[in-house]
Amino acid sequence: MACCSSMSTLADPTALSGPYWQVPRLRTDQRWLAGVAAAIATEIGIGALWIRLVFALLTLSGGVGLAAYALCWLWFTYHARSQGQSAYVPVPKGVNPARRALGVGLIAAGVIALSRRWLPSSVDDTALWPVAVASFGMLLAWSSGKVDWSAPYELMRAAGGLLLVAAGVIGFIVLNFSVGVAPRALLIATAVLSGVVLIVTPWLWRAASQVSRERLERTRADERAELAAHLHDSVLQTLSLIQRNADDKQATIQLARRQERELREWLYGRSAGGSELSLRAALTRLGAEVEELHGVPVEVVVVGDAPIDERVQSALGAAREALMNAARHSGAPRVDVYGEVEGELLEIFVRDQGRGFDEQQVPEDRRGLRESVRGRMSRAGGSASVSSTPGQGCEVALALPLRAAEAAL
Amino acid sequence: MTVTHVRRRIALVDDHELVRAGVRSALGERVEVVGEAGDVASAIALIGEQQPEVVLLDVHLPGGNGPAVIRGLPNTSARFLALSVSDAAEDVIEVIRAGARGYVTKAISAEELLAAIERVAAGDAVFSPRLAGFVLDAFASQPVATVEDPELEQLTLRERDVLRLLARGYAYKEIASRLFISVKTVESHASAVLRKLQLSNRRELSRWAAHRRLI
Numbered sequence: 001m002a003c004c005s006s007m008s009t010l011a012d013p014t015a016l017s018g019p020y021w022q023v024p025r026l027r028t029d030q031r032w033l034a035g036v037a038a039a040i041a042t043e044i045g046i047g048a049l050w051i052r053l054v055f056a057l058l059t060l061s062g063g064v065g066l067a068a069y070a071l072c073w074l075w076f077t078y079h080a081r082s083q084g085q086s087a088y089v090p091v092p093k094g095v096n097p098a099r100r101a102l103g104v105g106l107i108a109a110g111v112i113a114l115s116r117r118w119l120p121s122s123v124d125d126t127a128l129w130p131v132a133v134a135s136f137g138m139l140l141a142w143s144s145g146k147v148d149w150s151a152p153y154e155l156m157r158a159a160g161g162l163l164l165v166a167a168g169v170i171g172f173i174v175l176n177f178s179v180g181v182a183p184r185a186l187l188i189a190t191a192v193l194s195g196v197v198l199i200v201t202p203w204l205w206r207a208a209s210q211v212s213r214e215r216l217e218r219t220r221a222d223e224r225a226e227l228a229a230h231l232h233d234s235v236l237q238t239l240s241l242i243q244r245n246a247d248d249k250q251a252t253i254q255l256a257r258r259q260e261r262e263l264r265e266w267l268y269g270r271s272a273g274g275s276e277l278s279l280r281a282a283l284t285r286l287g288a289e290v291e292e293l294h295g296v297p298v299e300v301v302v303v304g305d306a307p308i309d310e311r312v313q314s315a316l317g318a319a320r321e322a323l324m325n326a327a328r329h330s331g332a333p334r335v336d337v338y339g340e341v342e343g344e345l346l347e348i349f350v351r352d353q354g355r356g357f358d359e360q361q362v363p364e365d366r367r368g369l370r371e372s373v374r375g376r377m378s379r380a381g382g383s384a385s386v387s388s389t390p391g392q393g394c395e396v397a398l399a400l401p402l403r404a405a406e407a408a409l
Numbered sequence: 410m411t412v413t414h415v416r417r418r419i420a421l422v423d424d425h426e427l428v429r430a431g432v433r434s435a436l437g438e439r440v441e442v443v444g445e446a447g448d449v450a451s452a453i454a455l456i457g458e459q460q461p462e463v464v465l466l467d468v469h470l471p472g473g474n475g476p477a478v479i480r481g482l483p484n485t486s487a488r489f490l491a492l493s494v495s496d497a498a499e500d501v502i503e504v505i506r507a508g509a510r511g512y513v514t515k516a517i518s519a520e521e522l523l524a525a526i527e528r529v530a531a532g533d534a535v536f537s538p539r540l541a542g543f544v545l546d547a548f549a550s551q552p553v554a555t556v557e558d559p560e561l562e563q564l565t566l567r568e569r570d571v572l573r574l575l576a577r578g579y580a581y582k583e584i585a586s587r588l589f590i591s592v593k594t595v596e597s598h599a600s601a602v603l604r605k606l607q608l609s610n611r612r613e614l615s616r617w618a619a620h621r622r623l624i
Contacts, residue, residue: 257516260494297516301542301576304549333518336538336578342549349577395577 023079025088034139036072043090046101054108059132064115066135073139130172137164234262254295261288279306279346282316283339286323290335294327297334304341306402314380315348315400318373322350322396330354330394346382346400353393373398417530420459420487421445422452422478423467428515432465432492435519440526449473453481461487462530466509468493468500476507490529492517498543505544506607511535512543534599541575544602564602571598 027038030048037055041048058065080088141161173185238259245251265284280302287300306312319337326335332354339348373396377384382400417440421429424447433442443459446452449472456464456478466489468475479489489509491501494516501512510529513522514537525535536544548564564572567588574584581599585592 260516264494299538299578301538303542303545303576334578338538338542338573338577340545340573340576351578353578 022088022090024076024090025080026073026076033069034073036069036076039076040072044100044104045090046097046104050101050104054104057108057112058115064111066132070135070138130168130170130175132168133171134165134168137161137166137168141165230266234266235259250295254292257297258288258292261291277308279308279312279316279339279341282308283319283337283348286316286320287337290320290323290327294324296327296332298323298327298337299334300337300339302339306341306346311380311382311400312346312402314376315346315382315398318376318384318398319348319350319396321373321376322398326350326352326354326394326396330356332393341402344402346402348398349395350398351393351395356388356390356393358388358390416441417463417526418443418459418461419463419465419526420452420456420461421465422447422455422470422475423465423492424448424470425467428467432522436523436526437519439523447471449477449481452478456482456485456487460485463487463526464489465492465526466490466504468504468512474500475504475509479504479507479509488529488532490525490535492522498546501540501543502547502606505540505603508607510603511537512540513537514539532600533596534603536572536575536599536602538576538578541572544606545569545572545576547606564605568598568602568605571595572602575599 022043024039024043027035027042027048029035030038032038032052037051038048041051044051055065055069058068138161141158141164169189170182170186173182173189177185238255242252242255245255261284283302284300287298290296291298308316319339323335323337326332330352332352334353336351337348338351340346373386374384377398377400380400382398384399385397386394387397388394416438419436419440420443421432422445423429423432426447429445429447433445436442443461444455446455447470449470452464452466452470464478464487466475466478468491470478475489475491475493489504491504491509491512492515493501493512494514505512510532511525511534513525513535517525517537528535548569570588571584574587579587581592581595585595588595
């Protein structure tokens with residue numbers, strides 16, 4: 001039901017709130033030249049061929065058609081740009097297409113008759129080509145969608161178009177009056193043009209600066225929207241989680257630190273360097289992961305960077321073991337991870353200031369972990385050392401020589 | 410390091426009132442907070458009038474950031490300790506170059522912060538592991554060959570050792586015993602690093618900063 005009623009209102013032109021006649025949009029999808037004829041045809045509701053025929057006839061009668069085409073083209077383009085993205089929906093006019101075509105034909109005939117009457121008969125030959133050249137030049141100069149004047153190609157196009165316009169104007173003067181009149185006519189034309197430029201320039205300037213200001217504001221709005229979306233997905237979620245977990249101090253701290261890390265990565269990640277596949281990013285993520293698992297703050301500092309290959313991956317695995325070990329068993333309030341790539345040597349240090357242990361009396365489970373750290377490193381062609389004193393924490397040092405080719409990266 | 414029971418006179422400069430309140434309550438009665446400021450202009454006015462011993466300075470501030478505060482007070486006797494959540498290495502290095510005596514992150518514990526304030530008040534440098542990493546990175550990416558004054562522009566091997574241990578999370582005392590030197594020597598190495606950073610060629614450091622952004 002609802003669908004049917006909405007369809008019937010669409011078919012009824014009076015039911016639409018938009019204006020009955022609208023400025024057409026260029027139909028670049030159906031164009032022969034710029035799509036002006038097809039645009040007008042769409043708005044009127046008849047075949048584009050009729051409008052093209054009218055333009056052709058008008059052009060043959062003294063170039064009026066070309067000028068009209070160019071003017072319509074400019075008008076439609078400007079209007080579409082000032083309207084922005086709002087949709088153009090042609091209103092069905094509810095009149096028989098044949099009668100509409102007849103109307104267009106009659107109007108065209110009238111314009112042709114009037115132009116024959118007003119323009120001197122000599123104009124036909126001598127005015128047609130200069131006007132055509134000038135119109136083409138105008139199209140060329142204005143056909144750029146962008147206003148990027150810094151591009152040399154755009155400048156050349158604009159200059160070429162303006163030259164053609166000038167040639168058309170001079171040709172018009174020379175062909176329609178005697179050659180001797182030309183300098184004086186040019187002088188007058190220049191004077192008039194200068195006056196127009198003087199009047200129009202400040203207005204154009206203001207319009208242009210307003211457009212760029214609006215564009216800047218739109219960009220800012222987009223950025224704000226992106227920021228808001230991110231904050232909503234991350235910070236606001238975490239804040240609500242914190243409110244719910246307010247009694248659990250450990251969980252609250254953990255949530256806050258995790259959010260802090262994530263937000264920092266988002267804010268500074270791009271400038272702090274390190275692609276997805278770099279040691280820097282991987283160690284930072286590792287620290288965050290362990291911190292989240294065990295609730296122990298992990299301070300990660302990385303100097304230099306290296307791409308990750310299988311061997312670096314092994315070193316990262318060993319670092320992870322050491323880090324988990326420290327977070328689980330040391331009882332330290334904080335674990336420090338320091339990674340450094342200098343020349344062809346990668347070093348990773350994992351240090352805690354926890355209870356430490358005596359090398360001689362290592363419990364079985366920790367010995368196993370140490371072996372897994374050492375084993376990984378030696379298989380990768382590196383080394384690992386563990387130093388600890390009871391009561392003074394523990395440090396695991398990993399070293400891995402990188403191949404010369406990788407160090408150069 | 411001797412534990413003094415003098416209450417240091419400090420000023421808090423941070424644009425977030427919550428942060429200032431948090432720091433104030435964490436430090437409690439063990440320092441005397443002579444004032445708080447939330448932007449560059451009021452910070453300069455406050456420090457100029459109160460002349461605190463130590464200023465806890467946020468790196469990012471409305472009206473020109475931390476370095477602007479330090480540069481706006483060329484004659485003050487106050488010493489600056491940068492305290493920030495900022496992770497951007499360029500910003501941290503910039504505030505140190507402007508004259509701050511150290512950089513600690515806001516995650517620091519109250520005890521550590523008090524120790525850092527004491528150290529800065531005594532004219533020493535305070536290196537968090539993160540700052541040590543930033544400084545090592547800054548000096549590591551400078552090509553040795555183009556340096557005009559190697560004494561000034563490069564870290565000595567010893568300074569590098571000290572910085573690396575700081576980055577690994579060692580305290581001054583632990584570094585001293587590891588390197589078989591006195592704590593005073595560790596402190597002088599740290600101060601020397603700060604001085605080199607402040608005097609080092611701006612062009613080299615900006616190239617470093619540009620390089621970091623490009624990665």
